[in-house]
Amino acid sequence: MRWRLILAALVAAGASTVAVAEPGAAAPARDAYADILPAPVSARPERGAFTIGRHTTITAGPGARGVAEQLSAILHVPVASRAPKGGNTIALAVAGRDQGDESYRLDVGPGRVTLTAGRAAGLFAGVQTLRQLANGTSIPAGHVADAPRFAYRGAMLDVARHFFSVAQVERYIDQLALYKINTLHLHLADDQGWRIMINSWPRLATYGGSTAVDGDPGGYYTQAQYRAIVAYAAARYVTVIPEIDMPGHVNAALASYAELNCDGVAPPLYTGTDVGFSSLCVNKEVTYRFLDDVIGELAALTPGPYLHIGGDEAHATSQADYVTFMNRVQGIVAAHGKRVQAWHQVVTASPLPTTVAQYWDTTNVNPQVAAAAANGTGVVLSPANLAYLDMKYNDSTPLGQDWAALIEVADAYGWDPGTYLVGAPTSAVRGVEAPLWTETIRTSADIEYMAFPRLPAIAELGWSPASTHDWAAFRLRLAAQAPRWQALGINFYRSPQIPW
Numbered sequence: 001m002r003w004r005l006i007l008a009a010l011v012a013a014g015a016s017t018v019a020v021a022e023p024g025a026a027a028p029a030r031d032a033y034a035d036i037l038p039a040p041v042s043a044r045p046e047r048g049a050f051t052i053g054r055h056t057t058i059t060a061g062p063g064a065r066g067v068a069e070q071l072s073a074i075l076h077v078p079v080a081s082r083a084p085k086g087g088n089t090i091a092l093a094v095a096g097r098d099q100g101d102e103s104y105r106l107d108v109g110p111g112r113v114t115l116t117a118g119r120a121a122g123l124f125a126g127v128q129t130l131r132q133l134a135n136g137t138s139i140p141a142g143h144v145a146d147a148p149r150f151a152y153r154g155a156m157l158d159v160a161r162h163f164f165s166v167a168q169v170e171r172y173i174d175q176l177a178l179y180k181i182n183t184l185h186l187h188l189a190d191d192q193g194w195r196i197m198i199n200s201w202p203r204l205a206t207y208g209g210s211t212a213v214d215g216d217p218g219g220y221y222t223q224a225q226y227r228a229i230v231a232y233a234a235a236r237y238v239t240v241i242p243e244i245d246m247p248g249h250v251n252a253a254l255a256s257y258a259e260l261n262c263d264g265v266a267p268p269l270y271t272g273t274d275v276g277f278s279s280l281c282v283n284k285e286v287t288y289r290f291l292d293d294v295i296g297e298l299a300a301l302t303p304g305p306y307l308h309i310g311g312d313e314a315h316a317t318s319q320a321d322y323v324t325f326m327n328r329v330q331g332i333v334a335a336h337g338k339r340v341q342a343w344h345q346v347v348t349a350s351p352l353p354t355t356v357a358q359y360w361d362t363t364n365v366n367p368q369v370a371a372a373a374a375n376g377t378g379v380v381l382s383p384a385n386l387a388y389l390d391m392k393y394n395d396s397t398p399l400g401q402d403w404a405a406l407i408e409v410a411d412a413y414g415w416d417p418g419t420y421l422v423g424a425p426t427s428a429v430r431g432v433e434a435p436l437w438t439e440t441i442r443t444s445a446d447i448e449y450m451a452f453p454r455l456p457a458i459a460e461l462g463w464s465p466a467s468t469h470d471w472a473a474f475r476l477r478l479a480a481q482a483p484r485w486q487a488l489g490i491n492f493y494r495s496p497q498i499p500w
């Protein structure tokens with residue numbers, strides 16, 4: 001514990017090279033391997049350490065160069081085409097052909113670090129582990145073999161209720177990548193704002209994007225800015241899933257174009273926080289021309305396979321209309337070469353075989369979703385009472401809401417995505433996602449306060465084998481992250497449950 005405090009002080013003081021603490025207080029290698037978060041499949045410390053010095057180089061095999069450059073920037077070690085004599089080496093290699101999941105193998109010895117993976121994405125995951133192990137210029141020796149439990153490990157940011165700049169989104173992407181989260185779901189349109197330029201319907205952004213909750217400043221991404229976010233994420237092996245919520249949550253669109261309203265009259269812009277009052281006009285053909293244009297432009301801008309079409313809280317749409325609408329829009333998405341992700345109400349329509357339902361209810365019993373899952377519909381789990389980052393931690397949390405639950409760290413960590421939804425086969429579970437709705441969230445410091453430390457908890461549920469699940473060990477792993485957050489300037493909630 002004592003060395004940890006000393007390390008924290010050094011990191012907080014901005015020390016780039018952490019001299020190993022005091023005599024007798026040297027960091028025991030065992031701790032570093034036990035502190036990897038998310039917990040790896042297996043980790044075994046050894047005696048000794050690799051020391052980064054003036055003659056250390058990083059070497060990159062075919063396909064490993066990009067990740068090697070990223071590691072180089074983190075460790076301030078050059079990338080060389082070949083290891084020079086007399087120096088020690090950090091060798092990165094993509095084994096065989098570029099394939100497989102994000103699994104990797106890391107071996108740290110006194111003279112050499114070897115990181116291998118089937119794909120560059122696995123090397124990137126391994127680099128995150130290496131970052132956590134490195135203690136200044138010392139990397140304790142040992143071995144890690146690791147692979148994700150679930151392919152989908154997501155975070156959602158609602159940029160509609162409040163708008164966040166490209167730099168703010170990129171900052172969050174960097175934080176997600178630290179914990180091996182590989183999907184960023186961007187909630188791009190809601191009643192309070194439309195945040196992406198659609199060239200064929202420009203008033204969506206210029207007018208529909210002009211405000212935010214409480215009349216706060218609005219904003220939108222140009223297509224070039226959206227592409228920049230997507231590219232920034234891709235460089236960190238994070239796939240962007242853009243969401244246009246429909247048929248409800250559409251006041252910003254209805255306000256922008258009168259013809260989208262059944263009565264042909266555009267409502268005023270909306271800056272409150274009610275949900276469930278707006279609906280696209282399901283029986284007008286212009287609705288589907290509009291959606292074909294919007295989905296077509298978004299599909300062209302988005303390299304990832306999924307587009308999210310919302311489908312939640314459509315309280316102003318009749319169930320019959322909802323079914324008609326969701327089925328037709330799924331066809332439009334498919335026609336543009338993409339797959340559908342939608343909130344779990346989509347199962348009340350006819351999900352396509354490739355449609356993924358995102359579960360957000362506050363109970364683990366939902367026979368309709370379980371039946372769809374048993375029938376082949378993929379499920380991403382975001383139970384609002386466990387995984388929603390906008391829920392308060394306790395009743396004195398200054399930000400957030402409490403309609404689903406108060407969520408302390410132990411609650412966010414204390415469930416198993418593989419077995420959560422009664423009657424849904426584990427094979428249907430694609431993974432987990434932690435959504436952050438932003439009715440009360442305005443700044444990066446606000447985002448971080450709600451995400452840390454619950455986001456790493458959800459990240460661990462998505463990545464780590466169920467056999468590693470252990471609250472007593474997790475709270476120590478989490479505490480060990482705090483010096484890193486301080487060094488990175490990440491604001492976080494000092495939960496009394498964690499021995500910081």
Ligand code: TNX
Pocket residue numbers: 275312313343360384388390401437438439
């Ligand atoms: C419910 S759950 C919503 C959002 C709100 C959120 C606030 C779901 C899919 N929709 O529209 O922002 O609650 O917690």
